[in-house]
Amino acid sequence: MTKKVAxxxxxxxxxxxxxxxxxxxGVEVEAVGDAREAVSxxxxxxxxxxxxxxQLPHISGIDLIRQMKSDNGLRHIPIMAVTAYAGKGDEARVRDAGADAYVAKxxxxxxxxxxxEGLLGTLGQNVTVVSGV
Structure with a gap:
């Protein structure tokens, strides 16, 4: 079965x-460029x-993670946080918000x-692209 990643x-x-x-x-991808549309x-x-x-304009990724983790329909989805601003304490703050993994840019x-792969298991084999950007 093809894995899906937003x-x-x-x-x-x-x-x-x-x-x-x-x-x-081989992953099916949904690309979201505007944080205001992310949860929907x-x-x-x-x-x-x-x-x-x-680091997103309008809404921070930390706030979006908290929104997802407070939503019964979304809380089960693992979240991998990526950030260019990896300062002291940032990883702990991101993980406290509910992120399952943290990768610095x-x-x-x-x-x-x-x-x-650690969050999904083996990646998919078939390619399907869904892009909103």
Whole structure:
């Protein structure tokens, strides 16, 4: 069965990188570039994993993680937080909000894929793309 991943990322280059890496591993991807649409798009897509940027305009990734974890329909979905601002205490704050994994940018491709596989198990084999960007 094909795995589904939602990516919430406002930086187009990062969004494309994450999407391309996942698609190369046969993952169905929902790309969300506007944090204000994230929860509704994730609710409609129901992914197996959410990759969440933390530094987003309008709504922080931490607030989105808290919203998801307080929603009965979404709380079961694992969340991998990614951030360029990896300061002291940031990982603890992100994990306290409900993130299941934390990856600092710039990402290592091997670490990114390893973290995704750790949360999803084996990645999918068939490629289907759903992109709202």
């Amino acid at each position: 990516i919430v990322e406002d930086n187009e280059l990062n969004l494309r990188l994450f999407r391309d890496l996942l698609q190369a591993h 798009r994730i609710s409609a897509f129901i992914p197996d994993l959410v990759i969440m940027d933390i 710039p990402i290592s491709v091997a670490r990114f894929i390893s973290s995704v």
